[in-house]
Amino acid sequence: LSLLFYAEPETQWILPTADGLERIGALFECANDTDGDRCGGILDRDGFINLNKLLAMICDFVIRGLSWENHIVIRTGTTSTAIDDVVRTLSKEGGHEIPTPEWGQVNSLIRHPFYSVRKVTGDIEYVLDFQRFPCIDTEVGFKYISAAMKKYDLPAAVAGEESGGFTVKRFPDKDGIIGICMIASMIAWHEKPPGEIWRAHTERYGEKYDERLDIWAPNNPKEKIINSWLDNPPESIAGQDVLWAGGTYHDKVEFVLQDPDGMAISRLLVRASGTEEINRIYIESSDEQVLRAIRQAALDRLNELIIDDVGTAANHHDLSDRIASTGMTFMVESDRKRYFDAVRARMDALAAKEGEEAVAIYRRVLHLLTLGIDRDVNVRHVAWGVDIGAEYYQRIFGQD
Numbered sequence: 001l002s003l004l005f006y007a008e009p010e011t012q013w014i015l016p017t018a019d020g021l022e023r024i025g026a027l028f029e030c031a032n033d034t035d036g037d038r039c040g041g042i043l044d045r046d047g048f049i050n051l052n053k054l055l056a057m058i059c060d061f062v063i064r065g066l067s068w069e070n071h072i073v074i075r076t077g078t079t080s081t082a083i084d085d086v087v088r089t090l091s092k093e094g095g096h097e098i099p100t101p102e103w104g105q106v107n108s109l110i111r112h113p114f115y116s117v118r119k120v121t122g123d124i125e126y127v128l129d130f131q132r133f134p135c136i137d138t139e140v141g142f143k144y145i146s147a148a149m150k151k152y153d154l155p156a157a158v159a160g161e162e163s164g165g166f167t168v169k170r171f172p173d174k175d176g177i178i179g180i181c182m183i184a185s186m187i188a189w190h191e192k193p194p195g196e197i198w199r200a201h202t203e204r205y206g207e208k209y210d211e212r213l214d215i216w217a218p219n220n221p222k223e224k225i226i227n228s229w230l231d232n233p234p235e236s237i238a239g240q241d242v243l244w245a246g247g248t249y250h251d252k253v254e255f256v257l258q259d260p261d262g263m264a265i266s267r268l269l270v271r272a273s274g275t276e277e278i279n280r281i282y283i284e285s286s287d288e289q290v291l292r293a294i295r296q297a298a299l300d301r302l303n304e305l306i307i308d309d310v311g312t313a314a315n316h317h318d319l320s321d322r323i324a325s326t327g328m329t330f331m332v333e334s335d336r337k338r339y340f341d342a343v344r345a346r347m348d349a350l351a352a353k354e355g356e357e358a359v360a361i362y363r364r365v366l367h368l369l370t371l372g373i374d375r376d377v378n379v380r381h382v383a384w385g386v387d388i389g390a391e392y393y394q395r396i397f398g399q400d
Helices: 011-017 019-024 051-065 082-093 124-131 142-152 176-190 194-205 219-231 288-310 316-324 333-354 358-369 375-383 388-397
Strands: 029-032 039-044 047-050 072-076 116-120 136-138 156-160 166-169 209-216 240-248 252-258 265-272 278-285
Touching: 011 029, 011 039, 011 047, 029 176, 039 051, 039 176, 039 194, 047 051, 047 194, 051 082, 051 156, 051 166, 051 176, 051 194, 072 082, 072 142, 082 194, 116 124, 124 240, 124 252, 136 142, 142 156, 166 176, 176 194, 209 288, 219 240, 219 252, 219 265, 219 278, 219 288, 240 288, 265 288, 278 288, 288 316, 288 333, 316 333, 316 358, 316 388, 333 358, 333 388, 358 388
Parallel strands: 072 136, 072 156
Antiparallel strands: 029 039, 039 047, 116 240, 156 166, 209 278, 240 252, 252 265, 265 278
16 A cells, blocks of 8 residues: 555555556455554455445345344444444344344434434434434444443444444454455355445445545534534535434534435534544435535535634644644635635734734744644645645745
8 A cells, every 4th residue: 555654444545556456367455454453445346345335245244145143233323324224124024133122212322411412303203213223333433342242242243333443243353354354255155246246235225325534624623513513403404404413512413314305315424533633524325416415515614614713823833733734635726725815814914913024924834834844744644645835835925
């Protein structure tokens, strides 16, 4: 993988290696992260298949193909409900013994004392059904998955999270090597390439589109997108009616959405990382075009908050920290221009306040974003294809 010091088994790292499939005649390609505990997806000639899809495919394989009976299925709250579709369908078909101990109640994440239900539209029971899952739903983090395995004292058909970690049976921790072995076994059982397996899967269980965005954002807008949506839940997002809005202040906000015709159901979840200046945006829909519209609406809202936040920087050190904490990858050209216009306006205001020439502030910020930048921050920007110092220089000083 390129940039091995930042290697992740995810789309942007695996796709550039696709030529290797043809070169050696491989059926598929898979990768672990550097410590081998995560397996983020697989690549074949049809493209990349993420772990959300793989968990659903493996769940189907071990129950129907390996006849694993009396095994629970566990996922984190950010993982696609595609795996729930498998458990729901197989349970209704009969012939498979799949324990579903939490299906009859609203999922445990909603029942957490810190969770706030902010909006429920229409028939309450209808909406609550979207918060009842045949899988056991846990908080993000493998320790919560392990705790659920211990609580129910049953082997797991599959237990995992969309970030790449999963396990089976009674293994208490995620293991990327086991993951790749399970994927290879599934492909061998089907005797088809992964892309064909997924197409057959959707014919049986229904189509489910999903996407996760990791967006670097300063702490204020990172939390404000969550708190403001919880304070004032919208009636609709990207033309989709909001059936459910809820979450935990400073941590996450989630929506269940339905198109006005009642045909497409979608989910939007925005989380604030507890360890990094990152918003993770998870989108899922039964309609790909709807997913794209929701994706853009979430990006527009976050980018607006990031741009507004520039105007509150206390000094040039604070401002440079905010610029360094902002990911440019998901900003279109018009947003980037507005962002750096706001940066320039704030530097001009700081210069006037401190009785200095504006260019002196420009140069100090440039120094902090180039020679003075933290290595890990710089690696983060380079990994996403952005040279933040060069971007700043070109936008502010107007030179190539």
